[in-house]
Amino acid sequence: MGFCLLGNVAIAARHAQHQLGAGRVAIVDWDVHHGNGTQAIFLDDPSVLFVSLHQWPFYPGTGGPGEGNETTINVPLPAGSGDDHYLAAFEQVVEPAVRRFAPELLLVSAGFDAHYEDPLAQMELTGDGFRELAARCAALAPRIAAVLEGGYNVGTLPGLVGSALEGFRSARSSSTSAR
Template sequence: MKSKTAVLQSEVFLAHDPGPGHVEVPQRLVGLYRELARPEQRQRFLFPDFLPVDEDTLALNHSRAHIARVAATAGSPFECLDPDTCTSPRSYEAACLAAGAAVKAVDLVTAGEADKAFALVRPPGHHAEHDRTRGFCLFNNIAVAARHALQNLGLERILIVDWDLHHGNGTQQAFYDTDQVLFFSTHQYPYFPGTGALSETGRGRGEGYTINVPLQGGQDDAAFARIFNELLTPLAEQYRPELILVSAGFDTYGGDPLGTMMVTEAGYAYMTGVLGELAAGLCGGRLVMVLEGGYDLTIMERGVLACLGEMAGDRLLPKKSRTRLRQAVGPLRALEYARETAKKYWTIPG
């Protein structure tokens, strides 16, 4: 079944330039934007307008001092706010617009103006913490959007799935003590940023609402399919979110220069399909993806397009491949460890 899928993009995102030799380059989006400019793609997706967020919206998730620190870089030729995160004259503008794209995507699916949405933004966001930049990220786009949904749209339960290679420390931190967000992360571990251990499960009202699946590296489509089939699906069905948000990183792609995972287009399409089915059954189809990492330009583009095809209802993944991943089996120690941890709080088969 075809669905109304919104794609949020802007040339402003290309204006953020962290400097020579940096892997998070404007070219990450150039090929994607070129592909999405083709007439058949313009007919296939919605391309809504959107605005940058204001300071008050950023302050739903970030300290005023942090916002001011990033804002002070506007117009400056080149500044580094931490060892990995540098800015150019329009980086603050791009970062505000990236958060604005995530917020607009949530507004669209919540209002029923789109069924699904993908915010193709940069700079990425999931490492940005309440009061500091980190790991190429200035503001935490997905956390700002989730805060907006909770505080301004009246939602009470949001599932955030982070499949980026690196653990989303900033997003985990933002919702670690609340049951209004179930944060589920697959990531290479131990690896940057050093967080995301099995034992990190939340605190206070949030205990049990952070589920981490730390992976050694080398996991392929079948491994991620098993994690989604056997752990994420029963968690989501019990939590019954009103909105599903995804930190969609493509540095788990086989061949990415920063990681050792072995995911392919089929894996991304399959994971997107699982999330789409969960969204259809639990929250009126509301599914929003926000771009995070992915540093091999060609393969990242293929991964994003695989997700967009699945979101649009094109079902490009062959039936045989879909069945194989739905029935994936085999030893996966990380899944067994994560399952035992989750069982302390949830009813998980197996």
């Protein structure tokens, strides 16, 4: 749709399955835009769970209520949603779905364009919110990796990536299971 030349996270998922022996792969996409390309690639593939949280209605227009299936789950959120809204969506939708799927690997489409200072969207996530989302993702699977997606404020982006890395690491260090 003009933002991505390659579907990074889809390539990572297929590589994990075909080259690294991963069976069930889950993708959590918290980029502010609907992950329409990732959805299209895995829509009919029950070995990959795709969960997208995104501003809706918003570009590119897809990912609305009721769109998806058992392994394609959309969580459209209204403009103005902040940390509390995202964490509630995690508790009510994302975490139960991923636990039910029981992935061997969790991949995160880590966009930072839902931050309150991003110029492209109207969401209100903070650095603390991204840190918490990352920690919660890391707690959902024995292995986790993330790819950088959107984020259009180059002044805040490095700090937000740092916050997410702190979250991924905090869950890792507090877990008793091997990662």
